[in-house]
């Protein structure tokens with residue numbers, strides 16, 4: 001039986017996520033033809049050299065023309081402009097989706113450009129790295145990770161089911177969520193933590209009494225993780241914060257309140273407060289591990305496999 005879900009898939013933006021999708025689509029045979037476009041001529045040249053997709057086009061419109069699925073894989077701040085560019089080439093019945101890290105702002109920017117008869121079903125794979133560009137993608141990126149689909153009003157359930165099968169073919173588990181909730185969940189689990197990592201690395205850089213070489217030489221695991229996250233693409237993350245402003249500010253407000261309380265506990269030597277707080281946070285970590293979601297743990301693959309096995313038994 002053929003594994004093809006969408007005969008022609010167009011990837012707009014050819015970076016980490018589009019590249020990983022191309023590799024994973026080929027691994028599973030989900031498309032017959034993959035076209036692609038990126039704004040920078042250099043990226044298009046590299047994409048051609050490494051044969052990332054079947055055809056690298058010189059415009060987004062050309063790449064999307066007559067595609068069965070168009071995936072917008074550009075920074076969230078330019079999703080609306082790209083949707084306007086491709087709109088005249090979309091065929092009736094085509095599906096347009098995206099992989100942006102923010103959903104409400106992307107829906108607001110993209111939906112007005114989607115022609116009648118074309119299905120718009122936003123999405124967000126919860127998988128990535130600090131790397132970017134056409135050479136950074138790999139087929140396994142989405143394996144055993146969540147992809148959230150965020151159908152808009154009037155999304156065709158049959159098309160949501162088809163896009164779900166596509167993401168499962170890429171290796172993901174799929175959940176459906178509404179845009180506002182998505183943006184709040186991601187503000188807690190991804191956007192605020194990235195901002196905290198950026199800040200912590202900035203603080204270490206500013207602290208003249210500790211040299212940069214000492215920071216690198218003696219960095220313990222926690223700080224190393226911060227430096228990895230703080231090496232993420234500046235354009236992508238600028239756009240994430242500006243597009244998910246309300247939810248990120250709400251979480252950062254709560255964060256600073258708790259930070260002040262911990263600061264006060266240290267100043268007043270309130271050990272009970274610190275101990276109670278750390279006991280609570282430790283339980284949260286244990287909950288994540290029990291749910292089999294600790295992707296850093298050496299046995300993560302095994303935990304996922306045994307849960308999948310348990311589900312089918």
Ligand SMILES: NC(=O)C1=CN([C@@H]2O[C@H](COP(=O)(O)OP(=O)(O)OC[C@H]3O[C@@H](n4cnc5c(N)ncnc54)[C@H](O)[C@@H]3O)[C@@H](O)[C@H]2O)C=CC1
Pocket residue numbers: 012013014015016017018037038039040043060073074075076078081082099100101102124125126127128129130131132133134233236240
């Ligand atoms: N990097 C990550 O870990 C994750 C990123 N995302 C989301 O995926 C999207 C893409 O991110 P990455 O692949 O990491 O970025 P990337 O920086 O690796 O690739 C972005 C691509 O978009 C192209 N581009 C930028 N502006 C354009 C425009 N106006 N027209 C056409 N092409 C344009 C760039 O040339 C580049 O090829 C973003 O919306 C991001 O929020 C989602 C999950 C994880």
Ligand SMILES: O=C(O)C(=O)Cc1ccc(O)cc1
Pocket residue numbers: 100101125126127128129130190229
């Ligand atoms: O590299 C990491 O630690 C990430 O957190 C990757 C990531 C970045 C942005 C997303 O919207 C989803 C996943």
